[in-house]
Amino acid sequence: MKKKLAIALALMFVTTTAGTVFAAENNPFSSVPTNHWAYQSVNKLVKAGLIDGYGDGDFRGDKPITRYEMASLVAKAMSNEEKADAGLKSELTKLEGEFSDELKNLGVRVTTLEKNQPNFKMNGSFDVRYTDKSFPDANSSGVKKATDVKGEYRLRLNGEAKVDSKTTFGMRIVNNGPNSSNFNNNTWQIFGNSDNSNSSSTDNARIDRAYFNTKIGVSDATIGRQALKLDANDLLVDSGAYSYDGIKLATKVNKFTFAFNHGRFANGVTFKKNDGTDISTATGTYYNNYRNMDVDSLGVSYADKQFNAGVTYAQLKNFSKDDMDLKKWVAVNAGYLLNPKLSVAAEYVTNSADPVSTGVTGGDDAWFAKVLYGDQALKKAGQQNIALKYYDVGANSIVPALFGPDPLTRDGGSMVHDFKGLGVDYNYAFSPTFTGEFNYLKVDDQVTSAQSSYNYYRAALHVKF
Known part of the structure; x- marks a missing residue:
């Protein structure tokens, strides 16, 4: 800006x-x-x-x-x-x-x-959406889950100040998001609610990031509470929502970028269902093991005009339980621009850590694929594109509460662990900073029950300023 x-x-x-x-x-x-x-x-x-x-x-x-x-x-x-x-x-x-x-x-x-010019600059985004989550299948008694229809909004403000020729300070203010009392809290605010139904606080607006970036030799170092970006498509962690306290080093050599993350991800957090029930306190439960987490990652990526690829190794450890291995991920991604109007992208994730709960059944691997047709970036009024997306996620491959692609994450009591999903996105630009989208996603729960599978519809508007 x-x-x-x-x-x-x-x-x-x-x-x-x-x-x-x-x-x-x-x-x-x-x-x-x-x-x-x-x-x-x-x-x-x-x-x-x-x-x-x-x-x-x-x-x-x-x-x-x-x-x-x-x-x-x-x-x-x-x-x-x-x-x-x-x-x-x-x-x-x-x-x-x-x-x-x-x-x-x-x-x-x-x-x-x-x-x-003032030294401190700000920009931000405001998003509004309507969603419809319907469950087509009934249980053995012929009862279906109720359709969940709601309107929501989200506000994010980013601030930056120049410290010296090599150093900048950054911060972010959010109206809602994950917090210590509910780490799987929705990042969206429900229309008519002073807070989200699964949050214990009525005061959700806060500074959720504060960090500085400086040049150290040939590397860019970011230190403080910052976004946790581990993989290209956010299958491991939702980088838009989640932050960690630590350091990131990034070094660019020609078309290659090397990145390293280290820090504390969570300390004494809890996870809750939509009704406010704590699902992380009982000993031996799945989310009890994720209440305290350290994170480390090392990755390399390559990008030119037509092709991009990357590989990342990342791990989550519970520092309060003798550095228990929660996840040990390897993520590989690639994308290719076939022509100015058509691109393809894919990512594969595998977890080599043993399940941290006996209740988890399913594979260790996750797959994601995407085909995008139309304007690859919406920079002018009238530009548009359509995307076809596919997910195949094993129960022990990711952490459902941290999983990035909405709407598969932070769904309280009905979070699925092992699922397949097929969806389509349509995006349209009213201007370079005002866009709209329509999404449909069919999610098939492979483990919990057929009744947990659902169809998801969403219409949203996005404003950047």
Whole structure:
């Protein structure tokens, strides 16, 4: 957001003052033709993350812009030159030479504007959804579970402050989410409820993350309470909801990224059913063993324009029970862009730790596959896509209460451990920051009972700001 705001303000200032101040012999507002070599060079800088285009993540390389607009983008890239490799620095040098006159006039103003911006920046998201969870099968007495229909919302606010040239501070505020009194608590707030029915607190809004990121040698280090991201598709842990107290080290070498996580995930937490019943206190129960957890992981990933892949080893241990092995995961993922409108992705997870409860029956492996057709990223109004998804999850492969893909997680008393799921998602962009989606998922419970299988429908709207 800091980059977007600086560019937008710089362009506003230039376009409102340059007509009187810079009416030079060479028209400062003459357009740079779209076939000019500078477009290709700036696009490389955008893709490398040195600049973010016009503030909506799009450089708009199909439309001519003025030399001052182009120079403002170059100026922003120059401010992030330390992130550039040798090839990108060469591109920057050529651009600086081409737009040297504009940069001389613009540089003072861009620098002044950036210095005058507040150091603490915020962005966030607000989501609203309606869901319908229906159980088509009856038990032996002919009784079906009641259909669960509800409306919900979720608010998340992210804050960031620059500490020095290498260090930033970050935080997040949420209206609801997992907490010590109910670690499988829903991240959504039910319409009409002051809190969720399975939460023991009426005051759920809180700061759930606080950390700082700094450069240590060739690595980025993040220290504090931060997101727990273990695998590409969040099959192991819902990284949007769950945080841990520890350190993450990430090192990028060409197209490879190496990541290491270590820290304390949970300390004395409880898990509850939807009716508020504690399911984690009785000795020997499944969730009793997950009340205290440490986490460690090591992974490597690769990504280019068409192909991405990764492998991660992660483990959960109960530090209060002689470092009992709860999960010992290996997760392998891959994705491929077949053409601009079609991509495929898959992930395989296996757990080598023994079941921590005699009540768990089922396999140690989990599979996920996805086919996405349409616009691969919704960046403009009118863009859309449709996705077909499949899950095959063994009872001893994941922890249902931590499992990432909603709606298979945190369902209180009817959480399934061993299931198969087939679903379809449709996504549409009303604007780059306002999107809608419709989802259907059929979940087949493979262990508990046929009555626990269900059909899930969801319509949702998402706003980013």
